[in-house]
Amino acid sequence: MLNPLLVARCKQHRVVLAIAFLIIFPLLMPFKAIAVNILIYGLFALGFNMLFGTLGLLSFGHAALFGGGAYACGLVMLKLGLPWYVGILGSVLAGMLIAATIGAFAIRTRGIYFAMVTLALAQCLYFLADQATDLTGGENGLRGVDLKTIQLPGMTLNFVDPLTRYYVVAFFVAVALFVLSRILASPFGAVLEAVRENEARARACGYHVRMVRYLAFILSGGFCGLAGALQALHLSIVPLETLAISNSGLVVMMSLLGGMGTFFGPFVGAGIFLLLENLVSLWTVHWQIFVGAAFVACVLFFPRGIWGTILMGRGR
Amino acid sequence: MEMTKKAAVSRRSLLAASALLAMPSIVRAQTADTIKIGFPVPLTGPYGTEAKDQVACAQIAISEFNEAGGLNGKKAELLVRDDKLDPGEAATRTIELIEKDGANFICGSLSAAVQLAVNNVAKQRGVIYNSISQSDQIAALPDWSKTTFHEGMTPHLTAGAVGRYAFGKFGKKVVFLQADYAYGHEMVAGFKAVGEKMGIEVLADLRHPLGATDYSTLLPRIQSLKPDILVLVNFGRDQQISLKQATDFGLKKTTKIVAPVLLYTARQAAGEKAFEGVIGGTSYYWGIESTVPTAKAFNDRYRKANEGRVPSDYGALGYAGVRALLEGARRAGGTDTAKVIAALEGLKYDFYKGPQEIRACDHQAVQPVFIIESKAAGANPNDVFNVISTDAANADNLVSCKDEGHV
Helix, strand or coil: CCCHHHHHHHHHCHHHHHHHHHHHHHHHCCCHHHHHHHHHHHHHHHHHHHHHHHHCCCCCCHHHHHHHHHHHHHHHHHCCCCCHHHHHHHHHHHHHHHHHHHHHHHCCCCHHHHHHHHHHHHHHHHHHHHHCHHHHCHHHCEECCCCCEEEECCEEEECCCHHHHHHHHHHHHHHHHHHHHHHHHCHHHHHHHHHHHCHHHHHHCCCCHHHHHHHHHHHHHHHHHHHHHHHHHHHCEECHHHHCHHHHHHHHHHHHHHCCCCCCHHHHHHHHHHHHHHHHHHHCCCHHHHHHHHHHHHHHHCCCHHHHHHHHHCCC | CHHHHHHHHHHHHHHHHHHHHHHHHHHHHHCCCEEEEEEEECCCCCCHHHHHHHHHHHHHHHHHHHHCCCECCEEEEEEEEECCCCHHHHHHHHHHHHHCCCCCEEEECCCHHHHHHHHHHHHHCCCEEEECCCCCHHHCCCCCCCCEEECCCCHHHHHHHHHHHHHHHHCCEEEEEEECCHHHHHHHHHHHHHHHHHCCEEEEEEEECCCCCCCCCHHHHHHHHCCCEEEEECCHHHHHHHHHHHHHHCHHHCCEEEEEECCHHHHHHHCHHHHCCCEEEECCCHHHHHCCHHHHHHHHHHHHHCCCCCCCHHHHHHHHHHHHHHHHHHHHCCCCHHHHHHHHCCCEECCCCCCEEECCCCCEEECCEEEEEECCCCCCCCCCEEEEEEECCCHHHCCCCCCCCCC
């Protein structure tokens, strides 16, 4: 059997391993833009998973956090004329702010009610963006989020180049992974686990369970907002659909597919979903049947998701 | 154990990835020296029928070009992608077409939002995009760029042509009923622009949410206003349902119903009763073949390839869009972007519906608009409209380049 020390080391350095994988990942994909998409949706699912996987709160309004971040980044760049990194910062803050607002209403509810309240509030944001045509472009979306070059001390990166664009996005995803890993390893992470495992006992130990949930929601908003900003920069547009209900459903599906509550599951889920969608729709317009069947099979036979099942199969 | 897991996964993904990598490279090897036209259209979703016809028509332009020997032996190839009527998906597909497939030109799309998304992506990468869907913004700044071309009509042009005809013929008292989204707003703005000059009186400007199924609260109100004309500005299923309910309600007895665009495919799907007597505009109707020789040639070619059916309006735009790009490449002697743009600017052509021109300042196709009336029952199932008037190509009917922000 394997050396337990080695296993512990791997777990300890999962961020390093993840970064190594991020570096070779674009070479394994059919084209770079899909690798970028997988990272962005993986990050989105990661933020969602923080709430769903770690605390068991099923939100149906996460598109508001993702889309809110995307619009924030676009608007900071387009309307305020500020550089792209301010846009990214703005998107993280916007994601957290929207999460704080939605959370203030939703966090007192549980189960299906939580899902419904988050869904309703996310729809409010969708229609707000639809109506505020002068600001957001309404139905036509926000266009012209053009980032062509990135100035670094001593060098200029061409963001339109596929591989450069991938590595810039991968850099932010790696930072997010590192931050999440630190959060989960911190005392706060231990409290999150305590609340998930036994809420009554956590409360008895003196933890403010609702506040823990609220904070987790806000942090989740930060990750989703960042994912939104990366998408805005990648596509150079912010479609109104990023705020749509279908986007909220998509992230639930990706999380379930990959394995909720696992660290890398969201990325696996996003990767498999997007690859299936991309490859199947190249040869048939009925791609949804195949993706849907794969999803149903996955839920029936791998209730822990693909990554969760792999972890289980390895006796963990 | 963690290590074994990592190893197993990377082996698997490596195998899968090498299989994935192999596929496109085989395809690439076969088509190394062709002119590639990326064609993102919504094959799935509510406009699937129209999109499939766009592909069928675009394919005709490709095979005509290839049969004529291509460009110094260089053949053309159409790369069709499903944009799912979603701007984000369309943007991703366009990036894929340009970066992975090495598309020389992009053509396609069937919604305002999608074409603006595709345009932004193509513009960022300096690739020529010829849009074949309705939009006013695409030809105007800030969306427009040197690489942006627009073979499709604009709401201003369509609504203007229909308005000029209807307001002059059926009366000046008008009620608007519009679907509450960008398409509705732009079209109504177009109708009002031409209506103001003709002195129409707007009795009411009503809106219904997109995808409404019940118009029974609005119809009595419209009838009590006794308008000469009801301008019904909605699309697809909304148009079918609202027309059907207006017909059942008896509104047609007192009021002429006018729509900015009558779709051949929608009329085929909904049947003659709901559409009977409704007047609207179109970019193309196959029936013009009796007077336009190029339309006859195009229809015959389409019939031969598609079991005797005839091309639809939006489909024909796919033909014109792709053919314009190929014509540009032929005249430029290659696919160099700057040379093709120079060749296309001011190009005069007659591909399928009479003389057209690409306006040099904004790359908008100056084109004829046909005013059609839906028939009761035609001689055959394809025979659904009468062309009652033709607005010949005239740049004065478009928004001027100055108003679009061009210098």
